[in-house]
Amino acid sequence: SAVISQKPSRDICQRGTSLTIQCQVDSQVTMMFWYRQQPGQSLTLIATANQGSEATYESGFVIDKFPISRPNLTFSTLTVSNMSPEDSSIYLCSVEGPDRGRGRKYFGPGTRLTVT
Amino acid sequence: AQKVTQAQTEISVVEKEDVTLDCVYETRDTTYYLFWYKQPPSGELVFLIRRNSFDEQNEISGRYSWNFQKSTSSFNFTITASQVVDSAVYFCALSEADSGTYKYIFGTGTRLKVLA
Numbered sequence: 146s147a148v149i150s151q152k153p154s155r156d157i158c159q160r161g162t163s164l165t166i167q168c169q170v171d172s173q174v175t176m177m178f179w180y181r182q183q184p185g186q187s188l189t190l191i192a193t194a195n196q197g198s199e200a201t202y203e204s205g206f207v208i209d210k211f212p213i214s215r216p217n218l219t220f221s222t223l224t225v226s227n228m229s230p231e232d233s234s235i236y237l238c239s240v241e242g243p244d245r246g247r248g249r250k251y252f253g254p255g256t257r258l259t260v261t
Numbered sequence: 262a263q264k265v266t267q268a269q270t271e272i273s274v275v276e277k278e279d280v281t282l283d284c285v286y287e288t289r290d291t292t293y294y295l296f297w298y299k300q301p302p303s304g305e306l307v308f309l310i311r312r313n314s315f316d317e318q319n320e321i322s323g324r325y326s327w328n329f330q331k332s333t334s335s336f337n338f339t340i341t342a343s344q345v346v347d348s349a350v351y352f353c354a355l356s357e358a359d360s361g362t363y364k365y366i367f368g369t370g371t372r373l374k375v376l377a
Contacts, residue, residue, distance in 0.1 A: 186370075241363075249308045254305045255304045255305065
């Protein structure tokens with residue numbers, strides 16, 4: 146199993162500013178995933194972060210808006226840049242178990258972001 | 262194309278009633294994995310079950326049961342004798358290999374309200 150923590154748990158930010166969300170896993174993992182969950186919506190994958198390489202972004206998400214760092218096998222950050230009210234969402238960090246895509250995903254508790 | 266449909270947006274039941282949450286999926290692969298997750302108001306995603314495409318046996322875990330039918334591409338979830346603590350959003354998810362990488366797709370979720 147994997148235990149994931151995220152910081153901050155929630156924040157209220159002003160439009161035009163940036164917020165960096167941290168994700169810490171209690172074990173070494175190859176891939177880390179960042180999801181966005183807009184109010185009342187499902188989870189949408191933003192990007193996949195591998196250690197030592199550039200993150201892979203899904204359609205509709207770009208590095209300038211959501212830069213990601215992955216400095217080691219247990220840690221990643223997601224920055225939400227130049228925020229607007231549309232960025233108000235829950236941002237979740239996730240990792241796979243040893244079965245990778247065949248198995249369950251482990252999720253952090255999420256970061257609730259409100260942009261005013 | 263890969264797709265998960267949860268047609269029920271919101272369901273309300275009275276405590277002790279049975280309730281079934283529907284999940285219909287589309288995939289082009291013969292090998293795939295299906296999941297159910299629960300998201301209580303706290304926001305954290307709780308893993309409930311995984312089923313692979315070769316195992317069509319129904320599963321029961323306490324008050325929870327799952328009915329997997331490949332013929333109709335459905336993976337429905339039943340809660341027997343519902344309780345207020347079952348109130349949450351429930352997500353069905355599909356994972357299939359796509360060019361060697363597993364893609365994980367979530368349905369739009371069903372909000373279950375159990376009334377005392």
